[in-house]
Amino acid sequence: MVFRPLRLGRGAGVAIAAFAVGCVGKISDTTPGASGINPGGPGSGSGAAMGSGAASSSGGAGTAGSAGKGGSGSSGQGAGGNNASGGSGAASSGGTSVGGNGQAVPSFACDDGVAPPAESLRRLTMTEYKNTIADLVSFALGSDAASIKTVSTAVASALASLPDDVHQAVPQDLHGSFRRLDQTLQQAHVDGAYQVGTALGAALTQPSVIAKVVGDCATDSSSSNDDACLDTFVRKFGARALRHPLSDDDVSFYKSVYGSTAAADPAAYADVIGVMLSSPDALYFVEHGDQAVAGQQGVYELSAYELASRLSYQLWQTAPDDALLAAAGDGSLLDASVYQAEVERLIADPRAKATLAEFFADWVKVQDLAPLDAKNQDPVFKAFAGNDLPDSSLRQAMIDDVLGLFDYHTWTKPSGVADLLTTELSFAKNDRLALIYGVDAWNGQDDPPSLPAGQRPGLLTRALFLSTGSPNTRPIMKGVFIRKAILCDEIGDPPAGANAMPPKLEPGMTTRESVEAITEMQGTVCAGCHKAQINPLGFATEDFDSLGRFRTEQQLFDDTGKKTGTKIVNTSSVPEVDEGDTTPVSGAPELMTLIQQSGKVEACLARNFFRFTYARWDDPTKDGCALEPVRQAISGNGKLQDLLTATVLTNAFHRRAFE
Numbered sequence: 274m275v276f277r278p279l280r281l282g283r284g285a286g287v288a289i290a291a292f293a294v295g296c297v298g299k300i301s302d303t304t305p306g307a308s309g310i311n312p313g314g315p316g317s318g319s320g321a322a323m324g325s326g327a328a329s330s331s332g333g334a335g336t337a338g339s340a341g342k343g344g345s346g347s348s349g350q351g352a353g354g355n356n357a358s359g360g361s362g363a364a365s366s367g368g369t370s371v372g373g374n375g376q377a378v379p380s381f382a383c384d385d386g387v388a389p390p391a392e393s394l395r396r397l398t399m400t401e402y403k404n405t406i407a408d409l410v411s412f413a414l415g416s417d418a419a420s421i422k423t424v425s426t427a428v429a430s431a432l433a434s435l436p437d438d439v440h441q442a443v444p445q446d447l448h449g450s451f452r453r454l455d456q457t458l459q460q461a462h463v464d465g466a467y468q469v470g471t472a473l474g475a476a477l478t479q480p481s482v483i484a485k486v487v488g489d490c491a492t493d494s495s496s497s498n499d500d501a502c503l504d505t506f507v508r509k510f511g512a513r514a515l516r517h518p519l520s521d522d523d524v525s526f527y528k529s530v531y532g533s534t535a536a537a538d539p540a541a542y543a544d545v546i547g548v549m550l551s552s553p554d555a556l557y558f559v560e561h562g563d564q565a566v567a568g569q570q571g572v573y574e575l576s577a578y579e580l581a582s583r584l585s586y587q588l589w590q591t592a593p594d595d596a597l598l599a600a601a602g603d604g605s606l607l608d609a610s611v612y613q614a615e616v617e618r619l620i621a622d623p624r625a626k627a628t629l630a631e632f633f634a635d636w637v638k639v640q641d642l643a644p645l646d647a648k649n650q651d652p653v654f655k656a657f658a659g660n661d662l663p664d665s666s667l668r669q670a671m672i673d674d675v676l677g678l679f680d681y682h683t684w685t686k687p688s689g690v691a692d693l694l695t696t697e698l699s700f701a702k703n704d705r706l707a708l709i710y711g712v713d714a715w716n717g718q719d720d721p722p723s724l725p726a727g728q729r730p731g732l733l734t735r736a737l738f739l740s741t742g743s744p745n746t747r748p749i750m751k752g753v754f755i756r757k758a759i760l761c762d763e764i765g766d767p768p769a770g771a772n773a774m775p776p777k778l779e780p781g782m783t784t785r786e787s788v789e790a791i792t793e794m795q796g797t798v799c800a801g802c803h804k805a806q807i808n809p810l811g812f813a814t815e816d817f818d819s820l821g822r823f824r825t826e827q828q829l830f831d832d833t834g835k836k837t838g839t840k841i842v843n844t845s846s847v848p849e850v851d852e853g854d855t856t857p858v859s860g861a862p863e864l865m866t867l868i869q870q871s872g873k874v875e876a877c878l879a880r881n882f883f884r885f886t887y888a889r890w891d892d893p894t895k896d897g898c899a900l901e902p903v904r905q906a907i908s909g910n911g912k913l914q915d916l917l918t919a920t921v922l923t924n925a926f927h928r929r930a931f932e
């Protein structure tokens with residue numbers, strides 16, 4: 274049976290309230306933390322949560338369920354066993370290629386006969402919503418900067434009452450994944466949207482601006498033009514607020530909201546605006562589809578307006594602009610060449626950079642970096658840090674360094690995954706971080722300085738991924754992060770009762786030695802995962818300390834901060850970037866090369882960008898046609914920015930599956 278969501282644009286306040294209640298129940302059923310409390314949420318990210326505890330997030334047992342898919346109530350996803358264990362398992366077509374490490378490169382099978390999972394009714398993210406409101410204010414007021422400022426100020430407190438999206442815990446990543454996966458709907462969302470609508474309605478109908486917003490017909494002395502005045506406003510403002518032209522029925526409904534008052538009435542106009550902004554069409558991606566896709570049960574091509582919205586929110590995180598709406602209006606957007614031109618126009622805009630920056634930040638979990646100066650009074654930390662004792666700016670500097678790396682290699686010098694994983698340029702603009710790297714600070718304009726050769730290549734050797742806010746590194750945490758976020762491998766559940774806290778280090782032993790003693794004892798349940806899947810990836814990056822400083826030996830301290838000795842750090846390991854691959858590495862540089870050669874990062878990046886795009890977890894057995902073109906686009910000579918282009922050019926992006 275094909276169920277396509279009913280039109281929800283009517284009934285405004287009543288409809289949205291009823292709808293909200295329905296969503297809460299359904300989303301709660303499938304999404305841990307849907308109550309809005311978000312157990313183990315972002316606040317816990319500082320250090321402890323990514324240890325062995327994080328490994329519990331996604332058992333190998335086909336748990337890749339329908340995270341965030343509450344609206345559809347789908348239960349079909351888990352059934353296939355969901356071999357999220359890899360891309361490699363799904364590589365049944367298109368030929369298997371071999372990477373630089375001699376192992377098969379993972380790819381995704383695209384079968385046009387396989388329908389993707391049904392989509393839920395997705396709400397705008399808070400970023401998207403706030404951008405949309407700002408654009409609507411500009412649309413209503415044109416170039417009147419002073420009025421735009423006044424109106425923006427009037428809605429600021431209502432906007433601030435909306436909850437931020439959180440790094441939503443999903444079954445596959447209990448620690449918290451993309452903010453876009455936060456599809457929880459709280460009372461604060463419903464109340465906040467209503468308050469924004471009310472405040473905006475009031476602000477846009479003040480005597481100083483109503484003639485600009487509605488037209489002179491709203492303030493002149495003639496009453497004979499008032500009905501046409503209202504009609505025109507509903508159609509014009511409504512098409513923008515709801516992102517599609519209004520039907521005659523829609524127009525009648527909003528005119529009924531205005532009421533039967535004869536004279537032009539600012540308060541009645543304010544009601545119309547408030548109700549429009551409470552409409553599901555304003556708050557959600559309401560998609561009905563247009564043409565059925567032959568051979569795929571329940572899958573429809575999006576209409577031109579639906580596609581315009583998807584494209585605009587995907588690349589700009591806001592509603593379509595005039596040009597995009599015009600291309601939807603005359604249907605030309607459905608023409609491949611017109612669509613391609615719009616894609617290029619949108620990607621050339623700075624807003625596309627901001628979108629990709631949000632993706633990268635979420636992907637590598639920059640929010641998980643611990644506060645670095647919290648232990649500045651601790652004698653051991655103080656002794657360990659020495660001249661590099663962190664100040665309050667160092668944490669953000671480490672985040673900016675990594676985001677700068679992404680930005681440079683995506684836009685300034687468009688590069689591919691290989692450069693991302695092997696670059697020896699420093700993007701540290703902060704003096705303290707530059708000192709840690711042993712380079713001059715980057716001025717952000719000229720070519721970035723080069724790091725000491727052969728020491729710190731690639732993304733994963735940056736201080737962000739090494740720093741812990743304590744005197745000790747966390748090899749387990751580093752290993753889990755690389756294994757899951759960068760390679761997209763699954764890690765089995767840790768045994769019940771396993772400790773998610775950092776292992777207690779033994780005096781006189783390196784961090785590695787302590788971790789080995791605790792987690793790799795032969796015959797224990799821990800050893801199975803830690804020895805092969807987790808620890809070696811972390812051990813190979815032990816040539817950096819927990820402030821990201823390069824080292825060859827580890828300093829040892831007693832509890833008072835007195836140095837008790839040094840021990841050579843052993844960074845050799847067999848990281849099994851590909852399962853069963855016995856290639857050894859001597860440390861971080863060789864590990865980065867092995868990771869780069871594996872071809873796994875391209876597949877993993879495609880999967881992560883899918884999650885960001887569609888706000889749901891990918892299912893490699895059903896989403897192959899969405900994943901494989903993107904993986905291919907960023908492989909070989911492909912560029913990171915091709916993530917954007919390749920995704921919006923897939924058939925999957927133009928379609929929607931209904932249940």
Ligand SMILES: [Ca+2]
Nearest residue numbers: 490495496499
């Ligand atoms: Ca009038």
